Amino acid sequence: MDVREILAKSILNRCGIPGIDFVVNPYIGCRFACKYCYASFMGRFVGKxxxxxxxxxxxxxNAPELLRAELPKKLKNKGVGKEIFFSSVTDPYQGMEVKYQLTRACLEELLAFGFSGLVSILTKSNLVLRDIDLFKKLPRVSVGLTVTSTDDGVSRFFETYAPPSSRRIETLTTLNKEGIKTYAFIGPLLPHFVAQEDALDRLMAAIAASGTRDIFVEHLNLSAYIRTRLMAEMKGEEKAIVEKFYSSQSKEYREELDKLVRRLLKKHGLRLILNQTIYHKEFQKEPDKAVRIV
Ligand code: SF4
Structure with missing residues (x-):
């Protein structure tokens, strides 16, 4: 494992994700090592x-110091109406955050600045609970947990070093009990759900039971570089499962999944943020330049 302490050139960066104005990525790389991670292209900036x-x-x-300097330059009127997202190409609450506390220090900078826009968080880690005190002080916060299955074996396989799905659902429950606004992110929507409707049914039921109502749903992104890594990681898996991943890219397959998602959302009283399942441009050679952060 290659861990380094570096100095970045900037930290509050514009972002091409719809609805999000700026991203903060306190780390380069992510120890959770999800097999489907779209951010795996980041290695090109650090020789990996x-x-x-x-x-x-x-x-x-130097992330907190950079943020302190950049906030007044990049945000007018204390950022009213703007959204800052943690994080687009790393998990802000991966294990290293226990030691470095960079995400926490950045949130403290937002507080000290008086940021009045929305702070949105997306993580797979229960470490996010550590910062509930800050979430309660910031004027607008939304904390999301990515959950792709209720089966901890499945999450261990695809999201190798991330906390298991069951802990993420528990984390949503705790955040909701603490009065923090939450959302769940089902991304990627695993291709086997088409054949195992009950598995997606259980996942949505678990989200609803946690008290979370808003969810994002995203289809599997099989851009060329992701496909190469995912298929290498899945080498040795059953042929039928691997084929399911390939076939999940067809329009028909996605429409079938979309129908299933809508039916289950209704059944469990969940709201689909953006009112549609997120798609990606498939097989793109270059990842979105807008997420470059170094
Ligand atoms: S937690 Fe997010 S950033 Fe980290 S490896 Fe998984 S998908 Fe990528």
Whole structure:
């Protein structure tokens, strides 16, 4: 594992994700090492390959100081109406955050600045609970947990070093009890759900039972570089399962999944944010330049 402490050039960066104005990525790399991670292209900026994803984490030690300097320059009127997202190409609450506390320090900077826009968080980690005190002080916060299955074996396989799905659902429950606004992110929507409707049914039921009502749903992104890594990681898996991943890219397959999603959302009283399942441009050679952060 390659862990380094580095100095970044900037931290509050514009972002091409619809609805999000700025992103803060306190780390380069992510130890959770999800097999489907779209951020695996980040290695190109630090001399690593897509296959190295999960094996390096660089902590941007000056992230809080940079944020303090950049906030007044980049945000007018204390950022009213703007959204800052943690994080687009790393998990802000991966294990290194226990030691470095960069995400926490950045949130403290937002508080000190008096940021009055929306702070949105997306993580797979129960470590996010550590910062409930800050979430309660910030004027607008929305905390999301990615949950792709209720089966901890499935999450262990695809999201190798992330806390298991069951802990993420528990984390949503705790956040809701604490009065924090939450959302769940079902991304990627695993291709086997088409054949195992009950598995997606259980997942939506678990989200609803946690008290979370708003969810994002995203289809599997099989851009060329993701496909290469995912298929290498799935080598040795049953042929039928691997084929299911390939076929999940067809329009018919997605429409079938979309129908299933809508039916289950209604059944469990969940709201679909953006009112549609998120798609990606498939097989793109270059990942979205807008997420470049270094
Ligand atoms: S937690 Fe997010 S950033 Fe980290 S490896 Fe998984 S998908 Fe990628």
């Amino acid at each position: 390959t897509v296959a190295d994803w999960g094996e390096y984490v660089y902590a941007k030690m």
